[in-house]
Amino acid sequence: MLVIVAGVVGGGYFLYSRYEGKVERSALLPESSAEDAAQSQRNWESGALNLLLLGSDSRAEEDGGTSSIGERSDTIMLLHISKSRDKAAIVSIPRDSYVDVPAGGSWKGGKNKINAAFAFGGAKLTAQTVKQLTGVTLDGAMIADFAAVREMVDAVDGVNVCVPYDVRSTFSERVWNKGCHDLDGEEAEEFMRQRYEVPGGDFGRMHNQQLVVKAVIAKVSKSGALTNPLELDSLLGIAAGALTVDESLDLRDLAFAVRDIRPQSIAYATVPSSTASLRTKAGSAVQLDPKKSAAMFAAIKNDTIDQWLAANPQSAPGS
Incomplete structure (x- = not known):
């Protein structure tokens, strides 16, 4: 995604037309309330942005936001772009996190692993679940085929x-x-x-x-x-072909939102959780740390995630 938007900024409208056409479009987000729609509009104009990034091992057909039962998203991330537009944070949500999943498809609602939301209701139900979990307004969504890496x-x-x-x-x-x-x-x-x-x-x-x-x-x-x-024609084509983007997301707006972000200004983090696995009806699951995860989500919402991460440094697994 960062490669594509860099190409749009650097190459102007020609590259935008060339590669935007290779990006698949679909309704990945549920219908927003008037309040959320207004907040998202303000975010794009002058606030911090939060996008839902879903990764899979195969580019599945969304078909209006639904998916076949059994298909799950391997990777669930929040991309936070600061209000100042000079730094970003990519926060991974463990796919086995045991959370409240709203009703959708054949699912009646209740506790389940977060990646089950995709199996029952596609990206839309996943977005609902993430918003309910984090309290963060989602300003866009994408599905990336990780096989393209x-x-x-x-x-x-x-x-x-x-x-x-x-x-x-x-x-x-x-x-x-x-x-x-x-x-x-x-x-x-x-x-x-x-x-x-x-x-x-x-x-x-x-x-x-x-x-x-x-x-x-x-x-x-x-x-x-x-x-x-x-010079990056082939890479841009691969990246564009690996993405499904929400139908309302303007790639040019996104390109200008991230054009000043450098690799060293991107933080990578994971939502805090307990070390012990949780036994549930859905199998072994991950228990998110209620206090630390709530504090992290509040920092994302308040655009203070860089300060929170500095105060709560994360180490590599096993260290």
């Missing part, structure tokens, strides 16, 4: 990822020992999919995803391609 890594001729722990692949004989590794697209994708032989299980998996995404952004930024997006 493999192509993106190859498009930038590989990335260098520094791992703070040992990771052993459950799909091959590969082992990534603590330290820095040069990864091509195939290896980066395999690395991102690990969840069993990585500290913290799904938390380690989320951290690995963040490491690869940061490495791609750093590689593109270091090469200077963001200031000359015509």
Whole structure:
């Protein structure tokens, strides 16, 4: 997404027309109340922005915001863009978080894992669930096909990822020992999919995803391609083809909202949770820390998430 909007800013209307047409559009957000619609309008004009980012391993048809039962979103994130438009925070919500999921589809409402919302009601129900959980007004939404990261890594001729722990692949004989590794697209994708032989299980998996995404952004930024997006034609095409964007989201508005954000000004975090797994009717789940998660959500809502993260530093899983 950051690659695309950089291309829009750097290449002007030509690139906007070229790549916007490759981005799929769908109704990913539920109908807003008049109050929420007005608040979102104010946010786009002069406030902080919050977008819902959903990741999956295959680009599923939304069909008006619904999905087939059984399909779940592997990655759920909030992208917070500061009111000053010079920094951002990407906050991961553990997919097994045990939360209140509103009624939708065949689901009658009640406690469930947060990624079950996508299975029962697609992106719309997921957005309702996230808004209810966080109290944050959502100003846009996107679904990204994480399988495209493999192509993106190859498009930038590989990335260098520094791992703070040992990771052993459950799909091959590969082992990534603590330290820095040069990864091509195939290896980066395999690395991102690990969840069993990585500290913290799904938390380690989320951290690995963040490491690869940061490495791609750093590689593109270091090469200077963001200031000359015509050199990045293939990467822009891959990124655009991997996105489904809410029908109301204007990519040009988003591009100008993030044009001054540099890689070093993007913070990555995970919603705080208990260390022990929770036994539920939906299986083993994650119990979010009620006090710390509420404080984090309030900081996102009040545009003070950078101060909150500075006061509550997060360490890598297993450290």
